[in-house]
Amino acid sequence: MGLQAALHLIYPPQCLTCDALVTTDFGLCGTCWRETPFITGLVCDHCGVPLPGEETGKPEHCDDCLTIARPWSQGRAAMLYRDNARRLVLALKHGDRLDLARPAAHWLHRVAGPMLKPGMIVAPIPLHWLRLIKRRYNQAALLSAAVAKLADLDHCPDLLIRRRHTGSQEGRSRDGRFANMADALVLHPRRANRVEGRHVLLVDDVMTSGATFAAAAEACIAGGATGISVLALARVAKDA
Numbered sequence: 001m002g003l004q005a006a007l008h009l010i011y012p013p014q015c016l017t018c019d020a021l022v023t024t025d026f027g028l029c030g031t032c033w034r035e036t037p038f039i040t041g042l043v044c045d046h047c048g049v050p051l052p053g054e055e056t057g058k059p060e061h062c063d064d065c066l067t068i069a070r071p072w073s074q075g076r077a078a079m080l081y082r083d084n085a086r087r088l089v090l091a092l093k094h095g096d097r098l099d100l101a102r103p104a105a106h107w108l109h110r111v112a113g114p115m116l117k118p119g120m121i122v123a124p125i126p127l128h129w130l131r132l133i134k135r136r137y138n139q140a141a142l143l144s145a146a147v148a149k150l151a152d153l154d155h156c157p158d159l160l161i162r163r164r165h166t167g168s169q170e171g172r173s174r175d176g177r178f179a180n181m182a183d184a185l186v187l188h189p190r191r192a193n194r195v196e197g198r199h200v201l202l203v204d205d206v207m208t209s210g211a212t213f214a215a216a217a218e219a220c221i222a223g224g225a226t227g228i229s230v231l232a233l234a235r236v237a238k239d240a
Contacts, residue, residue, distance in 0.1 A: 081208075109151060122147060125202060128165045196224030201228075205232065
């Protein structure tokens with residue numbers, strides 16, 4: 001009997017979000033899996049939100065992405081931000097559940113497949129240093145590091161910096177979110193040379209309006225990036 005099997009006899013694997021026993025580490029039980037709205041099927045090629053209809057092999061876009069200029073080429077999300085997905089995100093973000101980064105990265109890697117390119121550099125959306133001190137870790141950086149490892153891509157956890165404290169985006173209108181993030185993110189002066197001539201994959205835990213991703217993408221493009229893709233663990237959708 002191997003060490004892992006012996007440990008499972010003593011400490012059987014439990015569901016990530018409840019006490020139910022599961023067959024593998026970092027898994028969800030049947031009930032929690034059904035309550036986790038993973039995104040599948042036809043999605044908006046820019047933001048990853050689910051769309052009605054069948055896949056045709058051609059890029060499709062949601063109403064928001066048809067009306068808002070997105071400074072990135074493609075985007076995907078693993079889950080809708082509701083039900084058990086919301087609980088998972090909040091546990092990672094505020095509950096010190098760093099163990100959730102590993103399974104979340106596998107979900108992200110799965111949906112990111114159509115966007116991955118050789119030579120990409122992967123980077124997280126940064127926290128302001130005041131928030132980082134309070135929280136002690138950047139959940140987006142945990143996700144981006146794990147995704148980069150799975151995809152065998154270069155990772156730069158401090159590619160971007162948040163040069164002013166923007167506060168929470170919660171409760172702001174779409175226009176208010178974009179105004180709040182205007183010029184808030186810039187390339188780290190000692191990392192800027194890593195962007196020029198490369199495609200950047202930006203990673204965050206939640207995408208709502210896309211304002212934060214837009215600010216990060218614009219900073220990378222200003223630094224000479226040839227293209228941007230965005231990847232979120234969860235996507236806020238109007239009808240979710």
